[in-house]
Amino acid sequence: MTLPEPCRHRISVLGAEKVAVFGHFSLNLQSGVVYNQTRCWHDFGLPINASTRFLGGTVTFEVGDKVIYPNHGLGIVERIEEKTILGTTCGFYHLRIVANDTTVLVPVTNVDGVGLRRAITDEEVERLFGLLGDGKIDNHQNWKGRFKDNSDKMRSGSIYEVADVLKSLTFLSKSKSLSFREKRMLDRAKFLIISEVSEVVRETAVTIEGRVDRALERCFTVKARTAAAPRKTTKQAAPRAVASATPPRRAARAS
Structure with missing residues (x-):
């Protein structure tokens, strides 16, 4: 019609x-x-x-x-x-x-x-929380590039991409003030994750928010621990002296 x-x-x-x-x-x-x-x-x-x-x-x-x-x-x-x-x-x-x-x-x-x-399954919920706490955070220093990448992830429909946005912007907010647009994106990413997981596992939004916050803290702790760990350096062997094919010249004796 x-x-x-x-x-x-x-x-x-x-x-x-x-x-x-x-x-x-x-x-x-x-x-x-x-x-x-x-x-x-x-x-x-x-x-x-x-x-x-x-x-x-x-x-x-x-x-x-x-x-x-x-x-x-x-x-x-x-x-x-x-x-x-x-x-x-x-x-x-x-x-x-x-x-x-x-x-x-x-x-x-x-x-x-x-x-x-x-919506994701119960098994995918566990995978999601594992991703939130894995300590891996991708973050562009350039605002324009960062905002474009995060916007693409938010539009993708993948909850795992949204989790990447949540991790990176939450981590960034601990060291600097976010712009209004990034703050709104951060709030949106957190809302999308909490609302979907809450529906899947049939728990309140407050309970799920607590789980999300704990997973993020675990993520930042793992990242800090990894950054502070001493890096193993490979000792390089000292270069061996190469014998000269030409015999050394003997000093001339004074007559």
């Missing part, structure tokens, strides 16, 4: 992304993701049976699945429906983002492109 004409509003550019803005939502023309702006979505689509799956990416979801949307956190698939937007008809996952109760529609055919994935 095509969206009614009164809902079509304008096409504008927000930042570097082209976005089609409608009455109650906006459509990113590059990723195809639809964002609800008023938390009051009007359903102009055709509901699809809850057991129906659309095939488009390498990952498929069903109604009720808990998924992770990059840089937004935990979402729940509430509906799968077909819509025609800007002349194109395709299936959409209707997600409710738990953190702020907003609505996001992700095209079924672009699941891989936006990085939508399932």
